[in-house]
Amino acid sequence: MNKERLTNMIEDIDGDLIEEAVNFKAEKRSQHKLPYIAAACAAVIALGAAGIFALNSSQPKPTAETADPVNGSSSSAYEAQSGSPAVTKAPEKSDEKAADSTAPAQDIIIITPERYKSELYGSESAVIWPWEYLTDAERYSEVSFEGITYQSAGSLTDRERIITDRPISCRASGYDLINDKTYSEELEAFEIKAVNLKKACAVRFGDEYYLYRQRDYDPPKTLGEFFDDYDLTSSLKLEYYHSCYNYSELEGRRLNDTDELISLIGKLSDAEFVEKQDWSLEGLNYLSFNVSCGTTGAENRAMYITENGYLWTNICDYQYVFDIGEKWADAIISCASENSEPADIHAVNVLTGGEITEIGNGFVRFTDSPLCNDPDDAMTFTIPLDDIRIRRFFEYPSAKKPGDVIAVTFSGKVDRSKDNELLNIYSIQEARLSGSGDAAGFEIEE
Numbered sequence: 001m002n003k004e005r006l007t008n009m010i011e012d013i014d015g016d017l018i019e020e021a022v023n024f025k026a027e028k029r030s031q032h033k034l035p036y037i038a039a040a041c042a043a044v045i046a047l048g049a050a051g052i053f054a055l056n057s058s059q060p061k062p063t064a065e066t067a068d069p070v071n072g073s074s075s076s077a078y079e080a081q082s083g084s085p086a087v088t089k090a091p092e093k094s095d096e097k098a099a100d101s102t103a104p105a106q107d108i109i110i111i112t113p114e115r116y117k118s119e120l121y122g123s124e125s126a127v128i129w130p131w132e133y134l135t136d137a138e139r140y141s142e143v144s145f146e147g148i149t150y151q152s153a154g155s156l157t158d159r160e161r162i163i164t165d166r167p168i169s170c171r172a173s174g175y176d177l178i179n180d181k182t183y184s185e186e187l188e189a190f191e192i193k194a195v196n197l198k199k200a201c202a203v204r205f206g207d208e209y210y211l212y213r214q215r216d217y218d219p220p221k222t223l224g225e226f227f228d229d230y231d232l233t234s235s236l237k238l239e240y241y242h243s244c245y246n247y248s249e250l251e252g253r254r255l256n257d258t259d260e261l262i263s264l265i266g267k268l269s270d271a272e273f274v275e276k277q278d279w280s281l282e283g284l285n286y287l288s289f290n291v292s293c294g295t296t297g298a299e300n301r302a303m304y305i306t307e308n309g310y311l312w313t314n315i316c317d318y319q320y321v322f323d324i325g326e327k328w329a330d331a332i333i334s335c336a337s338e339n340s341e342p343a344d345i346h347a348v349n350v351l352t353g354g355e356i357t358e359i360g361n362g363f364v365r366f367t368d369s370p371l372c373n374d375p376d377d378a379m380t381f382t383i384p385l386d387d388i389r390i391r392r393f394f395e396y397p398s399a400k401k402p403g404d405v406i407a408v409t410f411s412g413k414v415d416r417s418k419d420n421e422l423l424n425i426y427s428i429q430e431a432r433l434s435g436s437g438d439a440a441g442f443e444i445e446e
Helices: 003-010 014-019 037-043 224-229 260-268 324-336 386-395
Strands: 047-049 078-080 088-089 110-112 126-128 142-145 148-152 162-176 182-191 200-205 208-214 237-247 250-254 286-293 296-306 312-318 318-323 340-347 350-360 363-367 380-384 403-411 413-415 427-436 441-444
Touching: 126 312, 142 182, 148 200, 162 200, 162 427, 182 208, 182 318, 224 260, 237 260, 250 324, 286 324, 286 403, 296 324, 324 340, 350 380, 350 427, 386 427
Parallel strands: none
Antiparallel strands: 047 126, 078 340, 088 110, 110 413, 142 148, 142 162, 148 208, 162 182, 182 200, 200 208, 237 250, 237 286, 250 340, 286 296, 296 312, 312 318, 350 363, 350 403, 363 380, 403 427, 427 441
16 A cells, blocks of 8 residues: 555545654564563562552553554553543543443543643652552462463453353462462352453452453464454454554544444454564554453553554554455555544543642542643542552552642543543552742652
8 A cells, every 4th residue: 555545545634733743663572472570479469650550451561572562552542532632522422431431421521731831751660569458350360270370451351241150160379579478269260251261261359350361472373263262353442543654643533333344354364373573563554543352351452454464453461463464454444444534632641640639538639730831721630549559559658648749640531520530540650840830840759
């Protein structure tokens, strides 16, 4: 496919967007096994970044094996929205996950990085959480049965998919690093409807079920096997994409109907898995899709279709590459174009922060006033404390207090009906404000 072919597929493109498109070179990435921490520490050490965690997915820290070959992140870099760049109303058409599905669309606004004086960055510092501050899946991140070891994907599985009448006894193992203590529990695992039990299962902790995936690197031989293992035909979610030509992101588009597109990809059952360490996107033209998948626990991951005939995805943490051929790549790109509409794009993960103003019963509030381009835009946001992965940050190793400065990475979505509650929080970190006035800055504590 040449430049004219790719450009002709794009309708109503914003000239300013082209002019400001980002030029970059894709890093070469290995696609071998995830470098899991060895032995006892692997299963249980909850390493954070002064509060780093993934609340609605099991996204690992990006590594050479898992990172997006363009964005250097384990998740897709962009989300399509419409509206002004700083604060916008969420689109009426929405199929969001549980964290914000209960909020009416008119109550959701979008916060984007353009709101602030300068781009905000975060750096990580390790935190080992005490046993009592870990979720069940963090305490027992590995379970074993029938000779297979599974690792927690962190996210809850769809209960409608769980086959509850055939429980399987499994051995769960955990390790409390702080107290140097090993734990072992007998739990019940369950098959997930239409999913290969050798690849994934559901594990019950009390009234909750968590998704566990096979730990060891065992890539599928073909794309068809991959689809069959995780029932991707029904579980794969594609919401939006952007196109790239000569290292420039040309346009973001929201998909209107994904059934035809997913069905088309599913037909490529004979496409072979490519075991090639030096495969990269460098110099290639492609579409980059934002992908989620309930049967793998993936949220905001990526899938690339390159014009020279490859499909790349990281919905199972490892990067999988399949040789689909130029003809089918062209068909998928055309199908996506025909079933989508232009939309502005912004970062999926937005970093905000500021001073804590109030700590109440089950919530924390902070203001971003020192960071705003326009002081009149300042807002006070609410962080709910009903999730232990959020609450532990404010309690350990010492209790946070009003006046403390925090950095919060989240989806960018805010529910105005709940005192500007942040939706889909991914991480919280200690931070500090530097400078004043127009020179005010925001630095993450090491």
